[in-house]
Structure formats: structure tokens, C-alpha cells
Amino acid sequence: MSTDISQTTWVNSAHPAPARKPPASEVGVVGWLRANLFSGIFNSILTIGTVVVLYFIVTRLGSWALNAYWEPIWANRKLFAAGPYPTDQLWQPAAVLVLISLLFGLSAGRWGSIMRSLSVGLGMLLALLAIIPIGLQGQIVMGVSLALLVGGFLVGVRVRIASIWLAIAWIISLPVTFVLLNGGVTLTGIGISWSFAPLVDTNLWGGFLLTLLLAVVGIALSFPLGVALALGRRSNLPVIKYFSIGYIELIRGVPLITLLFMGMTMVPLFLPSNWGNPSQLVRAMVAITMFSAAYLAENVRGGLQAIPQGQFEAADALGLSGVDRLRFIILPQALTKVIPAIVGQFIGLFKDTSLASLVGLLELVAVAKSVIQQPEWLGVPGGVAKETYVFIAIVFFVFSYGMSFASRRLEIQLGVGKR
Numbered sequence: 001m002s003t004d005i006s007q008t009t010w011v012n013s014a015h016p017a018p019a020r021k022p023p024a025s026e027v028g029v030v031g032w033l034r035a036n037l038f039s040g041i042f043n044s045i046l047t048i049g050t051v052v053v054l055y056f057i058v059t060r061l062g063s064w065a066l067n068a069y070w071e072p073i074w075a076n077r078k079l080f081a082a083g084p085y086p087t088d089q090l091w092q093p094a095a096v097l098v099l100i101s102l103l104f105g106l107s108a109g110r111w112g113s114i115m116r117s118l119s120v121g122l123g124m125l126l127a128l129l130a131i132i133p134i135g136l137q138g139q140i141v142m143g144v145s146l147a148l149l150v151g152g153f154l155v156g157v158r159v160r161i162a163s164i165w166l167a168i169a170w171i172i173s174l175p176v177t178f179v180l181l182n183g184g185v186t187l188t189g190i191g192i193s194w195s196f197a198p199l200v201d202t203n204l205w206g207g208f209l210l211t212l213l214l215a216v217v218g219i220a221l222s223f224p225l226g227v228a229l230a231l232g233r234r235s236n237l238p239v240i241k242y243f244s245i246g247y248i249e250l251i252r253g254v255p256l257i258t259l260l261f262m263g264m265t266m267v268p269l270f271l272p273s274n275w276g277n278p279s280q281l282v283r284a285m286v287a288i289t290m291f292s293a294a295y296l297a298e299n300v301r302g303g304l305q306a307i308p309q310g311q312f313e314a315a316d317a318l319g320l321s322g323v324d325r326l327r328f329i330i331l332p333q334a335l336t337k338v339i340p341a342i343v344g345q346f347i348g349l350f351k352d353t354s355l356a357s358l359v360g361l362l363e364l365v366a367v368a369k370s371v372i373q374q375p376e377w378l379g380v381p382g383g384v385a386k387e388t389y390v391f392i393a394i395v396f397f398v399f400s401y402g403m404s405f406a407s408r409r410l411e412i413q414l415g416v417g418k419r
Contacts, residue, residue: 064386072384073391076371077134080391083206083362089197092180093209094141099180101126101145102152103173107166109156114410116153121402123149174220177213181205202281206362208395210281214353214363218288219346225289226296231326233301244297251294256287256352260359263287284356292349299341303334336414343407347400354396368392 037047073080082093101122108119123146130142155161179185182202184195205213232244251259263283271278278286307330315325335342357366368388371377377384 068387068390069380069384070387070391072371072374072377072388076367076374079367079371080207080364082209083367084204085206085209086198086200086204089183089200092183092197092200096177096180097141097145098148099173099176101149103166103169105149105152105154106156106161107170109153109158110161110163110166112413114406114413117406117409118402119149119153121405174217181209202279203362205281207367208364210356210361211350211353211364214285214288214356214361215346215350217285218292218349218353221285221289222292222296222349225293227300227331229293229297230300230304233297234304248294248297251290252298256291257355257358259287259291260284260355263290264359280360284359284361288349288353288356291352292345295345296342299338299345300334302341303336303338304330306337307333336416339407339411339414339416343403347403350400350403351396364392364395 038044078087078090082090085093104115104119104122108115126142126146126149130139130146133139134142181200183197183199184193186193186195186199229244229248232240233248235241235244263286264280267283267286268277311329311333312325315329320329353363354365356363357369362370368391372383372385372388
């Protein structure tokens with residue numbers, strides 16, 4: 001009997017049975033649905049209920065969107081884009097767009113994936129605006145900007161531009177943007193006045209142009225200030241440490257709208273008397289930057305606390321100075337660990353610019369309010385508030401999602417969360 005069993009075993013091992021295909025219900029679309037949406041009674045009920053709710057939401061929203069009155073959005077496209085900025089001087093914001101497109105292209109070719117993600121989004125937006133009948137001049141500007149974006153990318157890939165020069169170019173682009181939009185520069189305190197076009201008062205800057213300007217300036221200035229405050233809070237020097245702690249805790253304990261109102265009244269008190277009164281725009285930028293820097297400092301401090309002590313000791317063992325230790329060892333690791341928190345802070349800052357409408361600035365939300373109150377739309381049944389607010393909500397979502405998508409690409413590039 002044992003001999004027969006051993007022979008049977010040998011025969012089965014020498015000639016194994018052919019593998020059978022998995023059941024049709026376990027593979028393909030059916031298998032995915034069964035595993036993810038209908039894996040049990042509770043999940044099946046939840047899936048069906050969700051589908052029913054989504055059906056009613058999508059059909060209702062779709063029906064409303066098809067029958068909504070979108071004419072005010074199209075008729076006021078210039079107002080949404082640049083506010084009451086003089087129409088005959090719109091070439092100045094166009095020059096800013098051309099400059100930024102070129103810098104984005106060069107940076108995408110030189111710095112890699114995160115800038116490429118942002119550049120792809122910018123390129124898609126420019127291409128869309130270039131084919132939409134917004135006017136021949138506007139379409140030409142969008143086409144030229146798109147061409148410079150692509151051309152800058154090709155140059156950045158083929159020509160090895162030093163990163164320091166690109167960084168300097170981005171820094172210089174901020175004052176250049178202000179000079180272009182203003183039509184020149186006037187510094188009363190030191191007697192400098194120069195113009196190449198009629199000066200445009202900052203009270204005439206508005207719409208998405210102003211929203212984007214507030215966000216970019218707030219992000220660009222609050223980042224180095226926030227990093228400095230985070231390092232100052234960990235300093236061994238009592239004056240620096242307690243000043244940083246006091247600043248962070250004071251600012252974080254006050255709402256942004258309160259800081260905006262305070263900035264409108266108190267910023268001139270901290271400036272020399274011969275500087276004159278700064279504009280409402282500058283005051284709002286100061287308040288937004290101060291607010292964002294305090295929150296950013298805590299995000300960076302969390303990243304610094306996550307660095308093992310051994311990294312500090314290794315840097316000291318290599319004989320690195322304090323500046324080199326922070327620059328090459330500590331800060332790169334700390335900032336990498338808090339990318340989601342930092343980007344979340346920047347997205348929140350971009351959306352918080354809508355509060356500037358409460359202090360008299362004509363940013364995107366303020367423009368929407370003015371469009372709703374225009375006399376020619378007051379006779380529309382139901383008004384035009386829903387269409388207007390949905391439009392600006394889409395604008396905020398698109399740019400916020402773009403920043404979130406770029407941050408995820410950066411995390412993938414840096415290998416965050418992977419060993």
C-alpha cells in the first residue's frame with residue numbers, strides 16, 4: 001500500500017494539474033466592484049445610497065448649470081481679471097504675465113517636477129484662454145505667454161542655468177511686477193520718482209490680479225520670516241527666543257480680519273514720518289505676511305523637532321558651522337517633513353485673501369459683490385448671486401487644487417514617507 005501511495009505522489013508531482021483560471025466574479029470590473037463596493041451587506045447598502053444621493057446632486061446641479069444665467073460673468077470678465085485697472089493700460093499686467101510665464105518655463109526646465117506640474121497647469125490655462133474669444137489682443141497675449149512658457153522650458157532643459165540666478169530672477173520679479181503695474185516708481189521719503197506710463201493708483205488694482213498678488217507676496221515674504229521665527233524660538237539666546245515666542249503666540253491668538261483692520265490704522269505708526277502714508281494694499285500685505293509667518297513658524301518648528309539629535313551631532317562632528325549645519329543638514333530635512341503642513345498653510349493664505357474685501361480692497365470677492373449689485377442684472381429672476389459665487393468658487397478651487405497637486409508631486413520626487 002505504501003508503495004502505491006509513493007508512486008501516486010511521484011506521478012502527481014511530475015505531472016501537476018494545470019492551473020485553473022480564477023472565477024469571472026473575482027477579476028476585471030466585476031471583481032473590483034465586488035471587492036471595493038459590494039464586499040458585504042453594509043458596504044452594498046452604503047454604495048447604493050451614495051449612488052442615489054450623487055445622482056440627485058449631479059442631475060440637479062447639471063440642470064441648474066445648463067439653465068443658469070452666465071451672462072454677467074462674461075460681460076464682466078475684465079472686471080474679474082483686473083478690477084477697475086485702466087483698460088488702456090492693460091498691457092502692463094500683460095507684460096507681467098509674459099515675464100512670469102518665461103520664468104515658469106525656465107524654472108520647469110531647470111528644477112524639475114514641481115515646477116513642471118505648475119507650468120503644465122499654467123500652460124493649460126493659457127491655452128484655454130488663447131482659444132476662448134476674449135478679444136484679439138487678449139488672445140495674442142495668451143499665445144505669446146504660452147510660447148514663452150514652452151520656449152523657456154526647452155531652454156531650461158538644454159542650457160544649464162545656475163539655480164542661484166533663477167532664484168534671484170524670481171526675487172527681482174516681485175519689485176519689477178509692482179513697477180510695471182504701477183507705471184513707474186515713486187518713493188516720497190527719498191525723493192525718487194520715475195514713470196514710463198501714467199501712474200496707476202493701487203486702489204485701482206483689483207480682481208484676480210489683486211487676489212493673486214496678495215497671495216504671492218504673502219507666501220514669498222512669510223516663508224523666510226516664518227523659518228527665522230522657528231529658528232529663533234529654538235535659540236539659546238533669551239532675547240531672540242522670547243521675542244519669537246511672544247510674536248508667534250500674539251499673532252496666532254488674533255484673527256486675520258483683526259490684523260487687517262489693525263494694519264490699516266497702525267502700519268504708518270511704525271514707519272518714518274518722511275515716508276508718507278503707505279497705500280491700503282501695502283498695509284494689507286503687511287498684515288497678511290505677519291499672520292502667515294506666525295503659523296508657518298510653528299509648522300517649521302514641528303519639522304525641526306522631528307530631526308533626530310544624531311543629525312545635529314553628526315553635523316558638529318563634521319566641523320560644519322552653524323549656518324552650514326542649518327543650510328545643508330537640518331533645514332532640508334525639517335522642511336521635507338512638513339511639506340503638507342506648509343502647502344496647507346499656503347492654500348489657506350490664498351483663500352484668506354478674500355478677507356481683504358472687508359478693508360476696502362477690490363479683490364475677487366469684492367468684485368463679485370459689485371457685479372451682483374450692477375443695475376442691469378437686478379431684473380434677472382432670482383438674481384445672479386448663485387452664478388457669480390459659483391464662478392469665483394471654481395477659480396479658488398482650481399488654483400488651490402493646483403498647489404495641492406504640485407505638493408504631492410514634490411513629495412513623490414523627494415521620496416517623503418518612503419524608506
